[in-house]
Amino acid sequence: MPSVCPARPADGGAIAAIFNQGIEERIATFETRPQHAEGWERWLGSGDELVLVAEQDGGVVAWGAAGPYSDRHHYYAGVGEATLYVERSFRRRGIGAKLLGALAGAAEEQGMYKLVGKLFTTNEPSIALVHACGFRDVGVHRRHGQLDGDWRDVLVVERLLGQAAAEA
Secondary structure (H helix, E strand, C coil): CCEEEECCHHHHHHHHHHHHHHHHHCCCCCCCCCCCHHHHHHHHHHCCCEEEEEEECCEEEEEEEEEECCCCHHHHCCEEEEEEEECHHHCCCCHHHHHHHHHHHHHHHCCCCEEEEEEECCCHHHHHHHHHCCCEEEEEEEEEEEECCEEEEEEEEEEECHHHHHHC
């Protein structure tokens, strides 16, 4: 089982490659343009978001992030929007669950009380993963965006953390 640790700028190339798989597959993101290491390295170097990677045999095999839910920080400072991608040859091995659990723990340590996520309603493996990791369905944004000319619906999920989870 891989180890989980904070991402470093040097992980930018591996993160871009994994994200590009998601772009190619057309089941996880509205993004259509291939990504390059330099942009990810700058993003990781900024320290603006919580980003973790799963490493195995010296390489990054998955990554997850919890970024700001909204730019209205004074209202939503404790809410993070989570995203997670696993390299295709490492899927269905428990790596996503381990990484998502670690991301929730790290988000809570940073003072977040909730993680939210948005998934294509057709992305059954990711929906099963978030459910297994304690997320609940909130609702569906119908026709939330277009990908390759087709409308896509997006399932909104959330997981309460810390005191918010204890009081629920």
